Amino acid sequence: MSVKEEVENILMKDPAARSRAEVFLCYPGFHAILFYRVAHRLWQTKNKGLRIAARSFSQLGRFLTGIEIHPGAKIGSRLFIDHGLGVVIGETADIGDDCVLYQGVTLGAQAAARMGALSRDTKRHPTLGNSVVVGSGAQILGGFTVGNNVQVASGSILLKEVPDDCIVVGVPGRVIFREGVRVSDPVPDIEAEAIKCLRDKLAKLEKQVDRIQAVPIFEPTTTGVKRPSHSGKVVHIGHAPVSVNSSSDAVDIFLHGAGI
Numbered sequence: 001m002s003v004k005e006e007v008e009n010i011l012m013k014d015p016a017a018r019s020r021a022e023v024f025l026c027y028p029g030f031h032a033i034l035f036y037r038v039a040h041r042l043w044q045t046k047n048k049g050l051r052i053a054a055r056s057f058s059q060l061g062r063f064l065t066g067i068e069i070h071p072g073a074k075i076g077s078r079l080f081i082d083h084g085l086g087v088v089i090g091e092t093a094d095i096g097d098d099c100v101l102y103q104g105v106t107l108g109a110q111a112a113a114r115m116g117a118l119s120r121d122t123k124r125h126p127t128l129g130n131s132v133v134v135g136s137g138a139q140i141l142g143g144f145t146v147g148n149n150v151q152v153a154s155g156s157i158l159l160k161e162v163p164d165d166c167i168v169v170g171v172p173g174r175v176i177f178r179e180g181v182r183v184s185d186p187v188p189d190i191e192a193e194a195i196k197c198l199r200d201k202l203a204k205l206e207k208q209v210d211r212i213q214a215v216p217i218f219e220p221t222t223t224g225v226k227r228p229s230h231s232g233k234v235v236h237i238g239h240a241p242v243s244v245n246s247s248s249d250a251v252d253i254f255l256h257g258a259g260i
């Protein structure tokens with residue numbers, strides 16, 4: 001792809017891009033692809049010296065853009081890396097045409113494939129099909145294939161292959177839509193569920209404490225006869241329930257935000 005085509009691609013895909021000059025000057029994703037194209041050419045020569053040059057050039061690109069693309073990775077046409085800071089694309093990753101990656105995406109290897117020299121030249125990083133969108137902060141780890149038209153939700157951690165036309169969500173990532181049909185519910189918000197559980201328990205405990213406090217307290221006397229304390233008045237220790245109103249309001253707001 002020519003530089004002009006790379007610019008046109010971003011102009012078409014990003015509503016925030018208003019002119020070719022803006023893309024040329026202000027898009028680290030564009031700069032990173034240019035660095036990659038040169039570094040990849042050098043890498044393909046298989047010449048040891050030129051490969052070091054390729055790695056060095058790639059590192060310069062990383063320094064300037066915050067996007068790390070190993071020169072050995074294979075990238076198809078019209079990749080758009082939006083914002084891009086923190087994107088890492090590993091050596092054996094393979095990206096199809098028309099893909100979009102947002103900031104913080106990793107196309108990386110799983111621990112089992114990181115056995116130093118033993119795993120060199122093995123497929124350790126994912127293959128993305130065409131028109132794949134990977135949301136911000138998503139991690140795709142392993143040498144498996146993610147099919148065409150797959151969308152990986154931001155923040156997901158995808159550890160196994162995905163067929164075409166799916167939406168993947170969660171940690172670990174799982175398919176919630178396939179070919180437009182819902183196949184499972186999104187992963188529940190575990191933290192919110194745990195907080196809801198604690199809030200329910202607290203409410204139960206409050207009721208129990210209220211009941212206990214409502215019982216009159218009798219004090220022993222020297223004659224052994226018990227009488228109500230405080231000159232015959234029944235004592236309730238704290239008539240009002242233990243108030244957690246302000247914190248419980250905050251919990252309600254939090255749970256509402258989590259859809260619970």
Ligand SMILES: CC(C)(COP(=O)(O)OP(=O)(O)OC[C@H]1O[C@@H](n2cnc3c(N)ncnc32)[C@H](O)[C@@H]1OP(=O)(O)O)[C@@H](O)C(=O)NCCC(=O)NCCS
Nearest residue numbers: 102133134135136151152153154155156167169170176186
């Ligand atoms: C995955 C994604 C592409 C799906 O988009 P979509 O087709 O419009 O679908 P929706 O947003 O309706 O989401 C479908 C379901 O997944 C859930 N979902 C979406 N993204 C999610 C996420 N990151 N984590 C958990 N659940 C998520 C939604 O709540 C929704 O569930 P529901 O149907 O029960 O309400 C989109 O959510 C996404 O993450 N895009 C990347 C955006 C991004 O990274 N932007 C950065 C810009 S700087």
